[in-house]
Amino acid sequence: MFPALGVAIGVIQHRRLDVVGAVVLAGIIVGTVVGLASHNARLVLVEGSVPTAVFGIACLGSLWARRPLMFSLAREFTGPDTTRGQEMTRLWQYEGYRRVLRVITAVWGVAFLIEAALRVVIVYNTSAGTALAISKVTPFVFAAIMCAWTVAYGTRQKRKGERMAAAAGVVIAASHTQAPSPEVTKPVRRGQ
Numbered sequence: 001m002f003p004a005l006g007v008a009i010g011v012i013q014h015r016r017l018d019v020v021g022a023v024v025l026a027g028i029i030v031g032t033v034v035g036l037a038s039h040n041a042r043l044v045l046v047e048g049s050v051p052t053a054v055f056g057i058a059c060l061g062s063l064w065a066r067r068p069l070m071f072s073l074a075r076e077f078t079g080p081d082t083t084r085g086q087e088m089t090r091l092w093q094y095e096g097y098r099r100v101l102r103v104i105t106a107v108w109g110v111a112f113l114i115e116a117a118l119r120v121v122i123v124y125n126t127s128a129g130t131a132l133a134i135s136k137v138t139p140f141v142f143a144a145i146m147c148a149w150t151v152a153y154g155t156r157q158k159r160k161g162e163r164m165a166a167a168a169g170v171v172i173a174a175s176h177t178q179a180p181s182p183e184v185t186k187p188v189r190r191g192q
Contacts, residue, residue: 026054045123045131052139053116059109067092068105100157104150115142 062069071088078084091097119138123131 026051026058042123042128042131045128045135046120048135048139049116049119049123052112052119056109056112056116059105059112063102063105063109068102070105070108071101074101096157096161100154104153107149107153108146111142111146115139 059069062072071092075085075088078088080086080089115138119135122134122138126134
């Protein structure tokens, strides 16, 4: 009830959807319906993987949207009205930047679907106590791995872009400082 109220208030006050809140709310709703629909203890444990799967599907589904989910989440976390948020919006005009965010979104989507599937396998192949213990730790492990990968990938892509821009700058600068070749400056005579 409270997450739904928080998302609704955010939409009314700021005239925009809180992406993080909406994704969390969708996961809670789906997980609650699954939990209430069955009275199976294992399904209650599996319920924890439902929001994870919803997030993974949302990431992959957003690849066909104007902007992928990870772009929206990153901008939401940095603040869309902050200098960094505005810089992210400005950078969206570049194909390379858009490609990097789409790759990040795709990898996160697949990773979270793998995590959800792994948790289901653990629930059905171990004792309830073991499954409960592992399912409490797994989200943190996956989130840490994904954050580390994202930082490493983003840093590598940023350096690659900077090298390409520097090389292009050198080529552009060189083309402006070189004297034209004699063939270009040679006057054309009629009859030749």
